[in-house]
Amino acid sequence: MKEPKGVGRMWNLYKMGGFTPAIASMLGSQNAQQMAFIRSVNREQRKQSILNTPLRELEVVIFDLETTGFYPSNGDEIISFGAVVMRGVEVYEQESFYSLVNPKRRIPRAIVELTGITNEMVQDAPDLMQVLHDFMEFIGKRLLIAHASGHDKQFLNAALWRTSKINLNHRVLDTMLVAKWLDPKRASYALDDLLDDACIPITERHHALEDSIMTAKLWQHYLNRILERNITTLGDLYAYLSKH
Structure with a gap:
């Protein structure tokens, strides 16, 4: 042929x-x-290997995605990216990233109600390639952190593969996994419940940047507890997490 x-x-x-x-x-x-x-x-x-980096000096990007659904393999798309920088235990809200994405498909009513992102709002938003380029530029070589990161990782990997034929090389640390290690007997590891127990004000849920900032404050809370246990490097933390 x-x-x-x-x-x-x-x-x-x-x-x-x-x-x-x-x-x-x-x-x-x-x-x-x-x-x-x-x-x-x-x-x-x-x-780059960041496993020997002291946690007090570690630069990370906490991120969140909003999407049209749960399955990129079924045609669901990213509709917004949000991210914020942390250095050690400090959250730098002024160093943040937020963008809507034109998914080039209709956003279901349930997602509009959940996120507040309407079809009209994304109509003139940049396409996935442009936002992904800007997001990768923003994160650079830093460690990524997300809550219940499986959803975000699968969409990010699908986007990277579709646009650039690559898979994500960045390490992604999951605050849910950290919570399960620090508090193994909890009944719920939902973000709202963890924020409430950590006395972190809940602002606007299911907004990618607001969720990123709240997750950053949760990581800040956990990082202080981790340092109190004399766990000083990222490699040490991964060693402990691997046992649980």
Whole structure:
């Protein structure tokens, strides 16, 4: 069978110039540059080991995503990114990231009611490639932290694969896992319950940036407890978490 004309041209460009020129011919130069940047950030992360970094000096990005549903494999899409920086036990709310994303599909009524994000709000929002580029630029090489991170990781990985054919190399620490280690007999590890028990004010739930800031304050609370146990590096923390 004769291969499609575009595929053959892309393969010839790849042989002559490499990955980026080939992609540029298919996607256009701006998307190709964004893809190349996303791939480079991810590649640089693989070279770095942060396990020996003291927890008091560790720079992290706490993040959250809002999505149209639960399953990227069924066509659900990211509709907003939120993130905030922490250094050691300090939360830097002024160093934050927030963006809506045009999912290029209708947002279900239940999600509109849950998040407050309407179809009209995302109509003129940037597309996934642009926001993913900006998000990867924001996080750089830092450790990622999220609550119940499985949902966010699967959507982030799906987005990275669809736009740039890569999987996430960044470590992602889950505050739910930390909570289960510190308080193994709790009845609930839902974010609202953990925030309430830690006396952290609940502001606007299911808003990606607000959830990120609240999760950052929860990590701050847990980090102080962790340091009290003389656990001083990220590697030490992972060693303890692996036993539970």
